[in-house]
Structures are given as C-alpha cells and as structure tokens.
Amino acid sequence: MQSQIAPYTNWSSEQFIARISDLESQLKSQNIQEAPPQAEQRRRRKPNQFDPSRYNTRFIALKLAYLGRHLNGYEAPGDTIPPAPTVEEELWKALMKTRLIFPRIKRKGRKTRDIYWEGCDYSKCGRTDKGVSSFGQVIGIRVRSNKPLPKTSQPQNNTASKTSDMDAAEASERTVEGIADPVDVEEEETPFDPIKDEIPYIHLLNQLLPPEIRILAWCPSPPPGFSARFSCRERRYKYFFTQPAYLPIPGAQGSRAGENGGSWLDIDKMKEAASYFLGNHDFRNFAKMDATRQLTNFERVIFHTDIEEIASLDDPAFLSAEAVSGSAGSDGNSSPKPKVYAFVVHGSAFLYNQVRHMAAILFLVGQGLEKPTIVKELLDVRKNPRRPNYEIASDSPLVLWDCVFPGENSEKREDALDWVYPDDPSNVAKAKTSAHGGKWGLNGLVDVMWSTWRSRKIDEVHAAQLMQVTAMRGRGLAPPSEEGRKSSQKRSIKVFDGGNVTKPRGVYTPVMKLELLETPDVINAKWAAKKGITPLELPREGPLGDSDE
CATH class of the missing domain: 3.30.70.660 (Pseudouridine synthase I, catalytic domain, C-terminal subdomain)
Structure with a gap:
C-alpha cells in the first residue's frame, strides 16, 4: 500500500481517478454497515385523539376588542379568501386550537378553512366592516368547562368504548345535546366554583390571538335565551x-x-x-x-x-x-x-x-x-x-x-351582564389569573396593549416632528406669494371624508x-x-x- 500511493508525482490521470473511485466505494460500504437497523429507529408517537364527551360545557359571553385598520372586518367571508384576516376567523382558530369549542360538521364536502359554529350556540352583537375597530364587541358561545362530569358507576353500555370509535364531531354532538347512556350516579358532585375553578378563558385565548385582538372579559352566567345579537x-x-x-x-x-x-x-x-x-x-x-x-x-x-x-x-x-x-x-x-x-x-x-x-x-x-x-x-x-x-x-x-x-324588565340603558375582568377580586384571588399575566403582569392584557400603543405612538411622534421641522424651514409660516395665493384660490374645494388623504373635488355640488x-x-x-x-x-x-x- 505504501509503495502504491507514495509516488503521486508519477501517477497518471487514470490512476488518480481509479484511486478516488476506490476510496468512495469503501466509504459508502462503511456508512451502510454503521447505519442503525430500520426497526431500531424511533417511531413518532401519534397524538391522542381528543374526546369531547369527556368534558362538560357551559354557555358564556365574551367581550372583545380589536384594532381594525389592518383587519378585513369582523365577519369571516363565505367562499372567498379575504386579503387580510378577519376577527371571526382569528377567534375561531384560537377557540379550536385550545379545544374550547366542539362544532358539529353537518354538511359534507367542507373545506378545511371553512368556519362552522354548529353546536356552539354562537351569536355576535355587531358585524363591523373592513377597517372598523371595536372596544366592546360581544359574542355568546358554548365552551369547554373545567366542571367535572358526574361520577358514575359502570353503565350498561360502555360509553368510553363507544366514544373511542367516534369522531370528534359526533362526540361533541352527544355532549352539547346532552345525549348520554343511562347511568347510575354513585356520589354527589364535587363542589365547583364557576369562576375560581374555571378555565382561564381570557388568558388562554389571548395567548393565541394576534396583538390587535384582545379578550377583555367574560360573563359566566348570561340570562336564559341570551343572544349577543338580539339581546x-x-x-x-x-x-x-x-x-x-x-x-x-x-x-x-x-x-x-x-x-x-x-x-x-x-x-x-x-x-x-x-x-x-x-x-x-x-x-x-x-x-x-x-x-x-x-x-x-x-x-x-x-x-x-x-x-x-x-x-x-x-x-x-x-x-x-x-x-x-x-x-x-x-x-x-x-x-x-x-x-x-x-x-x-x-x-x-x-x-x-x-x-x-x-x-x-x-x-x-x-x-x-x-x-x-x-x-x-x-x-x-x-x-x-x-x-x-x-x-x-x-x-x-x-x-x-x-x-x-340591560335587564329584561329594566327601563335603564345600563349593562346588566356580570362581567369578569382579569383584575376582578374573585378572579385574581381565586382563579389565580395573576399567574397568567392577568391585567398588569408580564404579557398581561395591558402589557400587550402598551407595546402596541407605544410602537404606534413613536411613529406618530416621528411623523409630527418631521412635519414641524419641514413647516418651519425656508420662509416658515409666511403666507404664499401673490402668485401662489391666486393659484390656491383657483384650486377646487377639498371635501373632508374622515380619511387621511383629502383630494380636491372640483366645484362643490350640494347634497x-x-x-x-x-x-x-x-x-x-x-x-x-x-x-x-x-x-x-x-x-x-x-x-x-x-x-x-
């Protein structure tokens, strides 16, 4: 071997190519020998299938806010893909990802991006248009609850085995509609505080929603027959x-x-x-x-x-x-x-x-x-x-x-819903929302809003300072020259429409x-x-x- 590779200077091109090919073959066979057997490779675990029938549900109201300039309105479109996200679309994705809702799929051939609320008792107060914001939008919806299901003896029909073969849509339909196999209750239900022991809905959803959409509060007990639209x-x-x-x-x-x-x-x-x-x-x-x-x-x-x-x-x-x-x-x-x-x-x-x-x-x-x-x-x-x-x-x-x-028989135009905010005493002391950021903590409700406000405030200050510096340079605030004044008088009238850019509209025509x-x-x-x-x-x-x- 030594005598074969020492005289490189005397090798021809054909010898170099032959030697390189030989070394590549040796390296390839060595890699194959060292590779672990296919059976020894770690198998990826399949995620556990979520079984809605194992959870209780409750009907609540949510109060939310959103800055709508960069949103395509509240309501999700039907068959079209909007140029920007909608509030309803972002809310639906957050509710689904947290497994807070169990919608039933009634129609076949749905697309994966479709939004469907069947079985969720969903209602919304207003359908704000593209660009419009809201600081007090309200929805009613049925969500998953921490309240445990009643403890039962073994039923005649094994519900667990049935739901294992049941898809999520069918299982949720059983839960929402209250359809269950007959069971014998063994013992009394464990005491459950509807606020203290409940899922931290505000924090859970705000973790997944974009910064311009925030859940402000939730109502644990809307009145019977509540509809965010008609109530x-x-x-x-x-x-x-x-x-x-x-x-x-x-x-x-x-x-x-x-x-x-x-x-x-x-x-x-x-x-x-x-x-x-x-x-x-x-x-x-x-x-x-x-x-x-x-x-x-x-x-x-x-x-x-x-x-x-x-x-x-x-x-x-x-x-x-x-x-x-x-x-x-x-x-x-x-x-x-x-x-x-x-x-x-x-x-x-x-x-x-x-x-x-x-x-x-x-x-x-x-x-x-x-x-x-x-x-x-x-x-x-x-x-x-x-x-x-x-x-x-x-x-x-x-x-x-x-x-x-307002209350059902109230003549006053005052809100009667019992809203629970992140800094509510019962919510902070019992539900421990302070550990989740709450209102003032890290990544809390106001903390995220501060970040959004400050970034836009700095942009505003920069724009204002630039305009101030530009306006005061040159002749400053001196009136335009005579020629410029005559030119400005000939310009068409600007009609203000609330927007940022006001364009000349020609001669004004009365409404x-x-x-x-x-x-x-x-x-x-x-x-x-x-x-x-x-x-x-x-x-x-x-x-x-x-x-x-």
Missing part, C-alpha cells in the same frame, strides 16, 4: 376626527372655522346637526342598500349624539400659530385650537354603514358646505324617498365603542342636487327578479337588533 338593546359608536380636518395653508381663503369648505371645522354647527338625529327616524337616506337582505323597515332609534372633545393636539406646534389657524374662530372671538374630537352616537341598532353616512353629512356641515338642517331634509323620507349619491365617510376612524345588555339613487323597494324588486324569487318566497327580516357597521 343587545343599545350600541354605542365613536367616529374620531382631527381639528383641523386636513392641512391648512397659511393665509389661505377659508381659514375661519366652517368657512368656504376650509380645513377648520365648525364644531358648534356639527353639534346642532347631530342633535337632529335624536329620536325614532327612517334612516334610509343614511345607509347603504343591501338588496340581499331585502330590508323594508329602516326605522331606528337614536338615544344620544354629541361631538366630544378627546384631546388637544400639542404636536406639531405650528398648527396653533395664528397664521395657520386664522384670525378668528366661528364665534369671531377666538382662534380654533388643534384637537381630536369624536362624533358619539348611541342607538338601538344601525343599518349598513349608517354611522359613516351620518358622519359624512356632519363633516359637510362642519366645513360650511351644508347647513345643519340638511339632516332634517334627509330624514324626511316622504319628501325625499331617494338617497342622494353622496360619499360615505372613511372606515378606520370608526369604533364600535360598547354594546349594552340635495346630487344624483338620486333608486328607492329601497325598487332595489329589492330588481334583485328578487334577477334571482327568480317572488316576494312570497323571500325570508322576512327578523326583529331589530343588528349592527352592520
């Missing part, structure tokens, strides 16, 4: 906007509040217009028609409206300068100050996009483009049965603030002179004719109790 007697919305509505130009025409379609809004006139919404009215001219629902009743009750001041805008500072805010406010005495406001409205129920239509009209009033009485004109459906085709307000500033469930849409009766009849459905075959609308924002 709700009041829904409260807030539509947030800034004052000024869009960037004001120093010395530009329309610098007074509510003048010439300018950026500074007349808050007092907006309050007056909002007050005309109060009471029971037909809101067909403040809603988007959805022919698939075949609605014929557009009356809704509004309990409360206001334009509420939220906070002052201290940054960027140049917005407070007189050159930008104008010489006087709407009252002629004081300049308007940069602030954040909210249009607040409480009602029994709302039509599709109703709040956003209401906000759009209020913004026109605030800009001085319409009088406050435009609200009265649009509410007079005998005189104006067809809605003018005005533009709806933007979606993301809108928040479903709260959903109210009552816009193109009129067809009446709801005509829209419904055309849809029914297209589907080949006669009015007698159409499902009639249920009792009022929905929110389609």
